[in-house]
Amino acid sequence: MKVLIVNTSDIEGGSAKSALTLHKEFLDFGISSEFLVQTKSSMAEGVTGNSGKLNKLKVAIRSRLDRLPQIFYPNRLKYPFSNSFLPVEGEVKRKFAEADIINLHWVNNGFISLEYLKSLKKPIVWTMHDSWVFTGGCHLPFDCLRYQAKCGGCLSLQAKSSFDLSTINWYRKNKVFIQSNITFVSPSQWLAGAARSSSLLKNKPIETLGNPLNQKVFKPLNQKFAREVLNLPDSSFVLGFGGNAVVSDPNKGFKEVVAVLQSGKLKAKNITLLVFGNKDRVDLKIEGVKIINMGIISSDYLMGLVYSSIDCLLVASKSENFPYVILEALSCGTPSVAFRVGGIPELITHRKNGYLVSPYDLTDYADGINFVYKLGKVSMLKSCASKAAQFEASKIAKKYISLFETLILANGSR
Structure with missing residues (x-):
């Protein structure tokens, strides 16, 4: 054949x-x-x-x-x-x-x-x-x-x-x-x-x-180790936002993510946002949020380090089929907060391995981030891994x- x-x-x-x-x-x-x-x-x-x-x-x-x-x-x-x-x-x-x-x-x-x-x-x-x-x-x-x-x-x-x-x-x-x-x-x-x-x-x-999903590459790594390699603050609540043309593509919802971070409704006070997958730098100042531009990451191994280093992946797309960013993050033991649209509910089980947000409720989105912050990434590790293993x-x-x-x-x- x-x-x-x-x-x-x-x-x-x-x-x-x-x-x-x-x-x-x-x-x-x-x-x-x-x-x-x-x-x-x-x-x-x-x-x-x-x-x-x-x-x-x-x-x-x-x-x-x-x-x-x-x-x-x-x-x-x-x-x-x-x-x-x-x-x-x-x-x-x-x-x-x-x-x-x-x-x-x-x-x-x-x-x-x-x-x-x-x-x-x-x-x-x-x-x-x-x-x-x-x-x-x-x-x-x-x-x-x-x-x-x-x-x-x-x-x-x-x-x-x-x-x-x-x-x-x-x-x-x-x-x-x-x-x-x-x-x-x-x-x-x-x-x-x-x-x-x-x-x-x-x-x-x-x-x-x-x-x-290549689980030989995308697998849970020690978060402290991953942050040391990427030179990220160990005490910060680190959020990830990424994908292909994640800032320039209006479907990806960068404006919505910024609005949530600027809302003052997040309980975490020391926040770092990693932005990856975009060619252009994000030059934006948000009070209480440090933005780090990772650019386009071509190495899956480096991408695996990023997923393991963050506490939560943010997905704000208005339409998605079966997004790899969520699947790969799950495989690395990282929960996601995303709108309940498209095929996303087939990957995220609400409050088990992430949080499904009512489209397009930004107050609920902030609640989702707060849920992950309060519960902690480690508590969802098993649920994340079991879902990823299916693929x-x-x-x-x-x-x-x-x-x-x-x-x-x-x-x-x-």
Whole structure:
């Protein structure tokens, strides 16, 4: 069995982490696996893709071309919207042709066109990391349910017509999905439920397989030791806030976190906030709070130290599928405070391994931080570890392998 895993990046974002972790597990199981990316940044075995300044320019051009139709919607919201219509490059086609089964992850940014999938006479497993697969183009529909019909009058585009770019994309996807052999996978029950309610995927096979977690790296470490390594104050109540573009992405809720820290409702008086995953520094002064910018952390081992050093992880996203930051923090024995949205309740058991905040109640958010401060991280260590263990990488990889084998066998009998 030859598996081709496809994602835009091999290191950036949760989809890259999921895809790369699966790829490494497949190799460990003796599976012939190749990981095809649009932009290669790691030196991991079996990762194929281009790198360098020329490729960076090419990717930027393709990404802008893919977004070109949005110029007709000048009032569109600043949330991601993708079309995926650019022709697939020759080397990508060759890799697809060599595989027995293809596992797509996040393939936007002008990387893979929808129409190309119709030409593939082999099974495809599409792991959904957001809602884009079953919408007319938006990645985060929030409270919009128009994907249950044929989209149109898109709220993300601020479209005035009921027939718009999202409607066109809906018809494109519908045609592709009818003519392709695709099984869809969702990391969370929440996203799987939304997909099943959509007009595009309501009659399609959808499996739920959690994100794979490398527990050899993400494991509890002595907090005092972790703080010594990172040069953090031992007596401070340390909070973590991080993720991909965690400050610049409006969905991540940095403004809400700042508002809570400025509210004066927190019982801890000596607070340190570690901000990680953002390119730009946070130059902000909050009374009683020391802010430390960690920047982008590319090492999982260093990230594990960060999780072990903090007392609590803050997640303020307005929409999330199955966030790795919470999963990794749990694996390191660290509770999270997060809004009760998306797939987050599948990771956080309220008052057991964290605190689920009523959306988007900032007073309740402060109560959640106070709850963790009063109870203490150590009291939740066992609950954190037991939840994380459910998603240990080899367990999830075995489920994928079983699914792949079933689909290849079924495809061969056609």
